[in-house]
Amino acid sequence: MKRFAGLFLLFSSCASIEPKNLCLSSDGGDTPCRPYRAGMISLNRDLDQQKPLGVAEEGGWVVVDDLLIGSAYSGWLQATSLKTKANAWWLELGNPVASPVASIGQHLVVGLRDGTVMKVDAKTGKVSWKQRLGRFVSRRPTLTGSSLLVTTVDQKLFALDFTTGQTRWIYNAGSSNNIILDGGAAPTVLGSLVLVGTSEGEVHGVDLNTGKRIWDFVPASSSSRFNDVVGQMASLDGNLLVSRYDGMVFSMSVATGRRRILWQKDLTGITDSYYRDGVYYIGCLNGDFYALDGISGRVLWKSEVGEPTASITPGEKIVYVGGTGGRISALDTKTGQLLWADDVEGALSRTPVLFGDILYFSTGLKVLYGYKVL
Structure with a gap:
């Protein structure tokens, strides 16, 4: 394909990538911690050579x-086999990808910058349907039953038939007085309710079948200009965990009766959150990182990752934290101790991907860095 004569696929070890950070040893001294590096993949030779900033x-x-599926070239989607290293298919999109590709x-x-949402067969690259929503999708979609829930940048929630792409209903959460931040929380389903977090820091309960608002919950306001609900909203024992910027x-x-706050913590500005196994992980703008007990809100531990959090990936023993500036930190899930850190010097995507026992973090230069998961 002439269009991609410059396609560059490089699968190699990461021996040339030296960690730029130190982590704390058990005796309190600063000792180099070697990350479990497991290879790198470069998918766009032009970007890799030019290395433009930002x-x-x-x-x-x-x-x-x-x-491995994503957009190595603007306006295109590609699939590359991680086993054979061969390209499986290309799909011309016509517009840049605007939100995280969801499998x-x-x-x-796939959500595009012109407001188009499409369903694509992962094996063949064949488009099943396209739907134009007006404004582009700003958050990761949620599938519940046969309804695909997608939120556009102007805070409209669409319920699309996952088979046909037809619109079942639209809920308007209201236009924002502020710029909507990247990384807003995806809608969460709890029973017959769709829970929607807004840029004003509110939570709305919407009927899953009709799209009608049943209630809204407005927590105490803050002096911050940005109150967006960010990261992951998560249901726990009929209650909802929420984090705001x-x-x-x-x-x-939220399950029954009057809606009320069960517990609350006021931290520094939050950029991401993730819930797993009773623990609500919180990444902050100033580099602080917390593990909170989901039931009580008690701080289990606090750590420092050096920069704002872009992604959180908890495992059994290690929680992997990607920073907005390219720092990757591995923290012990029980204690928060920094086990190792690496700096790939590039803006990281919001979601790393796992293949086998390798976790890949990707940068805007279309380079993926792999780390062995223990």
Whole structure:
């Protein structure tokens, strides 16, 4: 394909990538900590050679079976086999990818800058349907039953039929008085409710079948200009965990009766959050990183990762934290101790991908750095 005569696929060891940070040893001294580096993949020779500053990775990458799928060239989607290193397919999009590519079973959901959402077969690259929503999708979609829930940048929530792409209903959460931040929380489903976090820091309860608003919950306002609900909203025992950019973290009752805050923490500005196994992980703008007990809100531990958090990937023993400036930190899930850190010097995407026992972090230069998961 002439269009991609410059396609550059490099699978190599990461021996040339030296860690730029130190971590704390058990005796309190500073000792180099070697990350478990497991290879790198470069997918765009032009970017890799020119290395322009400030290149963002809007779409990131997903892995379906052995296929690594994402956008190495603006306006195109590609699939590359991680086993054979061969290209499986190309798909011309016509517009840049605007939000994280999502994999749902053997299909992909891709949101474009012109407001188009499409469903694509992950194996073949064949488009199942396209739907034009007016404004582009700003958050990761959620599938519940046969309804695909997608949120556009102007805070409209669409319920699309996942098979046909037809619109079932639209809910308007209201236009924002502020610029909407990147990384807003995806809609969360709890029973027959769709829970929507807004740029004003509110939570709305919307009927899953009709798209009608049943209630809204407005926590105490803050002096911050940006109160967006960010990261991951998560349900726990019928309650909802919520984090906001202004630093407010809380659990609220939503299942029955009057909605109220069960516990609340006020931290420094929050850029990302993730819930797993009873723990709500919180990444802050100033580089602080917290593990909170989801039931009580108690701080289990606090650590320091050196820069604002872009992604959180908890495992059994290690939580992997990607920073906005390219620093990757591995923290012990029990204690928060820094086990190792590496600096790839590039803006990281919001979501790393796992293939086998290798976790890949991608940068705006279309380079993926692999680390062995223990």
